[in-house]
Amino acid sequence: xSLRSPLxxxxxxxxxxxxxxxxxxxxxxxIALIPxxxxxxxxxxxxxxxDYQTVLACIGSPWSAALIVSLIVAAFYHAALGMxxxxxxxxxxxxxxxxxxxxTNLLLFLLGAAAIIAVVRIALGx
Amino acid sequence: xxxxxxxLSPHLDVYKLPLSALLxxxxxxxxxxxxxxxxxxxxxxxxxxxxQESFASAQSFMGSFFGCLILxxxxxxxxxxxxxxxxxxxxDAGYGFEKEAVxxxxxxxxxxxxxxxxxxxxxxxxxSTGA
Numbered sequence: 001x002s003l004r005s006p007l008x009x010x011x012x013x014x015x016x017x018x019x020x021x022x023x024x025x026x027x028x029x030x031i032a033l034i035p036x037x038x039x040x041x042x043x044x045x046x047x048x049x050x051d052y053q054t055v056l057a058c059i060g061s062p063w064s065a066a067l068i069v070s071l072i073v074a075a076f077y078h079a080a081l082g083m084x085x086x087x088x089x090x091x092x093x094x095x096x097x098x099x100x101x102x103x104t105n106l107l108l109f110l111l112g113a114a115a116i117i118a119v120v121r122i123a124l125g126x
Numbered sequence: 127x128x129x130x131x132x133x134l135s136p137h138l139d140v141y142k143l144p145l146s147a148l149l150x151x152x153x154x155x156x157x158x159x160x161x162x163x164x165x166x167x168x169x170x171x172x173x174x175x176x177x178q179e180s181f182a183s184a185q186s187f188m189g190s191f192f193g194c195l196i197l198x199x200x201x202x203x204x205x206x207x208x209x210x211x212x213x214x215x216x217x218d219a220g221y222g223f224e225k226e227a228v229x230x231x232x233x234x235x236x237x238x239x240x241x242x243x244x245x246x247x248x249x250x251x252x253x254s255t256g257a
Contacts, residue, residue: 045250118175
Protein backbone atom coordinates (compact mmCIF):
# COMPACT_ATOMS: atom_id res chain seq x y z
CA UNK A 1 0.00 0.00 0.00
CA SER A 2 1.41 3.34 -0.94
CA LEU A 3 0.99 6.09 1.59
CA ARG A 4 1.16 8.80 -1.06
CA SER A 5 -2.01 10.34 -2.34
CA PRO A 6 -2.47 10.25 -6.13
CA LEU A 7 -2.08 14.02 -6.23
CA UNK A 8 1.09 13.87 -4.15
CA UNK A 9 2.52 11.26 -6.51
CA UNK A 10 1.64 13.35 -9.53
CA UNK A 11 3.34 16.41 -8.12
CA UNK A 12 6.29 14.46 -6.77
CA UNK A 13 6.83 16.87 -3.93
CA UNK A 14 6.18 16.88 -0.21
CA UNK A 15 3.87 19.38 1.35
CA UNK A 16 6.61 21.87 2.06
CA UNK A 17 8.04 22.06 -1.52
CA UNK A 18 11.46 22.90 -0.20
CA UNK A 19 13.62 22.20 2.81
CA UNK A 20 17.01 20.96 1.65
CA UNK A 21 18.69 24.16 2.70
CA UNK A 22 17.07 23.98 6.14
CA UNK A 23 18.13 20.35 6.56
CA UNK A 24 21.67 21.02 5.40
CA UNK A 25 22.16 24.16 7.51
CA UNK A 26 20.97 22.22 10.57
CA UNK A 27 23.68 19.60 9.95
CA UNK A 28 26.48 22.06 9.18
CA UNK A 29 25.79 24.04 12.36
CA UNK A 30 25.51 20.76 14.31
CA ILE A 31 28.97 19.67 13.15
CA ALA A 32 30.44 23.08 14.00
CA LEU A 33 28.86 22.94 17.45
CA ILE A 34 30.44 19.58 18.40
CA PRO A 35 33.95 20.94 19.10
CA UNK A 36 32.75 24.44 20.02
CA UNK A 37 30.36 23.39 22.79
CA UNK A 38 32.77 20.85 24.31
CA UNK A 39 35.53 23.46 24.32
CA UNK A 40 33.33 26.19 25.77
CA UNK A 41 31.68 24.03 28.46
CA UNK A 42 35.06 22.92 29.82
CA UNK A 43 36.52 26.41 29.53
CA UNK A 44 33.67 27.84 31.65
CA UNK A 45 34.04 24.94 34.10
CA UNK A 46 37.75 25.70 34.54
CA UNK A 47 36.95 29.40 35.04
CA UNK A 48 34.03 28.80 37.41
CA UNK A 49 35.85 29.91 40.58
CA UNK A 50 38.21 32.42 38.97
CA ASP A 51 38.15 36.13 39.70
CA TYR A 52 36.78 38.78 37.38
CA GLN A 53 40.11 39.82 35.79
CA THR A 54 41.09 36.23 35.01
CA VAL A 55 37.74 35.44 33.38
CA LEU A 56 37.79 38.71 31.46
CA ALA A 57 41.29 38.06 30.09
CA CYS A 58 40.49 34.45 29.23
CA ILE A 59 37.17 35.07 27.46
CA GLY A 60 38.45 38.21 25.76
CA SER A 61 41.66 36.83 24.25
CA PRO A 62 41.46 37.06 20.43
CA TRP A 63 41.10 33.36 19.70
CA SER A 64 38.69 32.77 22.55
CA ALA A 65 36.51 35.68 21.48
CA ALA A 66 36.53 34.52 17.85
CA LEU A 67 35.55 30.98 18.86
CA ILE A 68 32.81 32.21 21.18
CA VAL A 69 31.35 34.45 18.47
CA SER A 70 31.43 31.45 16.10
CA LEU A 71 29.73 29.37 18.78
CA ILE A 72 27.03 32.00 19.26
CA VAL A 73 26.29 32.29 15.52
CA ALA A 74 26.15 28.51 15.04
CA ALA A 75 24.15 27.88 18.23
CA PHE A 76 21.47 30.51 17.65
CA TYR A 77 21.09 29.61 13.99
CA HIS A 78 20.82 25.92 14.99
CA ALA A 79 18.26 26.82 17.68
CA ALA A 80 16.15 28.86 15.23
CA LEU A 81 16.12 25.99 12.71
CA GLY A 82 15.21 23.47 15.40
CA MET A 83 12.46 25.56 16.98
CA UNK A 84 10.99 26.10 13.50
CA UNK A 85 10.60 22.32 13.04
CA UNK A 86 8.98 21.96 16.46
CA UNK A 87 6.43 24.68 15.68
CA UNK A 88 5.77 23.22 12.22
CA UNK A 89 5.04 19.85 13.78
CA UNK A 90 2.81 20.93 16.65
CA UNK A 91 1.01 24.15 15.68
CA UNK A 92 -1.77 23.39 13.22
CA UNK A 93 -3.16 26.89 12.85
CA UNK A 94 -1.20 28.58 10.09
CA UNK A 95 -1.18 32.14 11.38
CA UNK A 96 -0.19 30.99 14.87
CA UNK A 97 2.54 28.78 13.42
CA UNK A 98 4.05 31.49 11.23
CA UNK A 99 3.76 33.96 14.10
CA UNK A 100 5.53 31.63 16.54
CA UNK A 101 8.34 30.94 14.08
CA UNK A 102 8.78 34.61 13.29
CA UNK A 103 8.74 35.68 16.94
CA THR A 104 11.26 32.97 17.84
CA ASN A 105 13.57 33.94 14.98
CA LEU A 106 13.51 37.59 16.00
CA LEU A 107 14.05 36.80 19.67
CA LEU A 108 16.94 34.42 18.97
CA PHE A 109 18.49 37.01 16.65
CA LEU A 110 18.28 39.62 19.39
CA LEU A 111 19.80 37.28 21.98
CA GLY A 112 22.60 36.30 19.58
CA ALA A 113 23.31 39.94 18.77
CA ALA A 114 23.42 40.81 22.48
CA ALA A 115 25.84 37.96 23.17
CA ILE A 116 28.13 38.99 20.30
CA ILE A 117 28.14 42.62 21.44
CA ALA A 118 29.09 41.43 24.92
CA VAL A 119 31.98 39.32 23.62
CA VAL A 120 33.24 42.13 21.37
CA ARG A 121 33.12 44.54 24.29
CA ILE A 122 35.04 42.07 26.48
CA ALA A 123 37.60 41.48 23.74
CA LEU A 124 38.16 45.19 23.15
CA GLY A 125 38.47 45.84 26.86
CA UNK A 126 35.58 48.36 26.94
CA UNK B 127 -10.81 12.96 6.12
CA UNK B 128 -10.74 12.15 2.43
CA UNK B 129 -8.16 9.35 2.51
CA UNK B 130 -9.49 6.68 4.85
CA UNK B 131 -7.11 3.75 4.40
CA UNK B 132 -4.13 5.42 5.97
CA UNK B 133 -2.80 3.88 9.20
CA LEU B 134 -3.47 5.69 12.46
CA SER B 135 -0.50 7.02 14.33
CA PRO B 136 0.26 5.05 17.50
CA HIS B 137 -1.81 6.06 20.51
CA LEU B 138 1.04 7.30 22.66
CA ASP B 139 -0.82 7.17 25.97
CA VAL B 140 -1.48 3.41 25.80
CA TYR B 141 1.88 2.55 24.31
CA LYS B 142 5.08 1.98 26.26
CA LEU B 143 7.77 3.95 24.49
CA PRO B 144 10.86 1.95 23.60
CA LEU B 145 14.12 3.57 24.75
CA SER B 146 14.90 4.82 21.23
CA ALA B 147 11.52 6.59 21.03
CA LEU B 148 11.99 8.07 24.49
CA LEU B 149 15.43 9.42 23.52
CA UNK B 150 13.95 10.82 20.31
CA UNK B 151 11.42 12.98 22.13
CA UNK B 152 13.99 13.88 24.80
CA UNK B 153 16.28 15.11 21.99
CA UNK B 154 13.55 17.50 20.92
CA UNK B 155 12.79 18.47 24.51
CA UNK B 156 16.43 19.20 25.34
CA UNK B 157 16.73 21.19 22.09
CA UNK B 158 13.82 23.42 23.10
CA UNK B 159 15.17 23.64 26.66
CA UNK B 160 18.62 24.68 25.41
CA UNK B 161 17.08 27.33 23.12
CA UNK B 162 15.33 28.75 26.16
CA UNK B 163 18.45 28.23 28.29
CA UNK B 164 20.57 30.26 25.87
CA UNK B 165 19.32 33.22 27.92
CA UNK B 166 21.65 32.04 30.70
CA UNK B 167 24.66 32.21 28.38
CA UNK B 168 23.69 35.66 27.09
CA UNK B 169 23.10 36.89 30.63
CA UNK B 170 26.51 35.58 31.81
CA UNK B 171 28.36 37.22 28.89
CA UNK B 172 26.45 40.48 29.39
CA UNK B 173 27.29 40.43 33.09
CA UNK B 174 30.97 39.88 32.31
CA UNK B 175 30.93 42.72 29.77
CA UNK B 176 29.07 44.95 32.25
CA UNK B 177 31.92 45.10 34.74
CA GLN B 178 33.08 43.70 38.05
CA GLU B 179 29.86 44.36 39.95
CA SER B 180 27.40 42.79 37.52
CA PHE B 181 29.77 39.84 37.05
CA ALA B 182 29.97 39.27 40.81
CA SER B 183 26.17 39.18 41.15
CA ALA B 184 25.85 36.78 38.18
CA GLN B 185 28.56 34.53 39.65
CA SER B 186 26.96 34.50 43.08
CA PHE B 187 23.62 33.45 41.56
CA MET B 188 25.27 30.72 39.45
CA GLY B 189 27.12 29.53 42.53
CA SER B 190 23.96 29.30 44.66
CA PHE B 191 22.12 26.02 45.13
CA PHE B 192 19.34 27.05 42.77
CA GLY B 193 21.83 28.35 40.20
CA CYS B 194 23.82 25.12 40.33
CA LEU B 195 20.62 23.12 39.90
CA ILE B 196 19.74 25.05 36.74
CA LEU B 197 23.30 24.74 35.43
CA UNK B 198 23.37 21.02 36.19
CA UNK B 199 20.18 20.49 34.18
CA UNK B 200 21.58 22.78 31.51
CA UNK B 201 24.85 20.82 31.15
CA UNK B 202 23.05 17.46 31.07
CA UNK B 203 20.65 18.75 28.40
CA UNK B 204 23.63 20.08 26.43
CA UNK B 205 25.64 16.86 26.55
CA UNK B 206 22.60 14.69 25.88
CA UNK B 207 21.66 16.77 22.85
CA UNK B 208 25.31 16.69 21.73
CA UNK B 209 25.68 12.91 22.07
CA UNK B 210 22.31 12.12 20.53
CA UNK B 211 22.97 14.72 17.82
CA UNK B 212 26.16 12.91 16.86
CA UNK B 213 24.08 9.72 16.64
CA UNK B 214 21.69 11.55 14.31
CA UNK B 215 24.63 12.56 12.10
CA UNK B 216 25.72 8.91 11.95
CA UNK B 217 22.17 7.95 10.95
CA ASP B 218 22.20 10.72 8.32
CA ALA B 219 25.30 9.09 6.85
CA GLY B 220 23.28 5.87 6.55
CA TYR B 221 24.75 3.80 9.39
CA GLY B 222 23.38 2.22 12.54
CA PHE B 223 19.73 1.62 11.67
CA GLU B 224 19.56 -2.06 12.71
CA LYS B 225 17.44 -2.64 15.79
CA GLU B 226 20.31 -3.98 17.90
CA ALA B 227 22.56 -1.11 16.78
CA VAL B 228 19.92 1.46 17.79
CA UNK B 229 19.43 -0.18 21.18
CA UNK B 230 23.17 -0.22 21.77
CA UNK B 231 23.71 3.38 20.60
CA UNK B 232 20.87 4.55 22.87
CA UNK B 233 22.85 3.27 25.84
CA UNK B 234 26.06 4.80 24.49
CA UNK B 235 24.31 8.18 24.15
CA UNK B 236 23.02 8.04 27.74
CA UNK B 237 26.40 6.92 29.04
CA UNK B 238 28.30 9.62 27.15
CA UNK B 239 25.87 12.33 28.28
CA UNK B 240 26.15 11.25 31.91
CA UNK B 241 29.92 10.90 31.72
CA UNK B 242 30.49 14.33 30.17
CA UNK B 243 28.08 15.98 32.62
CA UNK B 244 29.86 14.51 35.64
CA UNK B 245 33.27 15.24 34.13
CA UNK B 246 32.55 18.92 33.52
CA UNK B 247 31.30 19.30 37.12
CA UNK B 248 34.37 17.54 38.50
CA UNK B 249 36.47 19.97 36.46
CA UNK B 250 34.43 22.90 37.78
CA UNK B 251 34.93 21.84 41.40
CA UNK B 252 38.56 20.70 41.32
CA UNK B 253 40.64 22.32 38.58
CA SER B 254 39.26 25.78 39.08
CA THR B 255 42.08 27.75 40.68
CA GLY B 256 42.55 30.33 37.94
CA ALA B 257 42.76 29.82 34.19
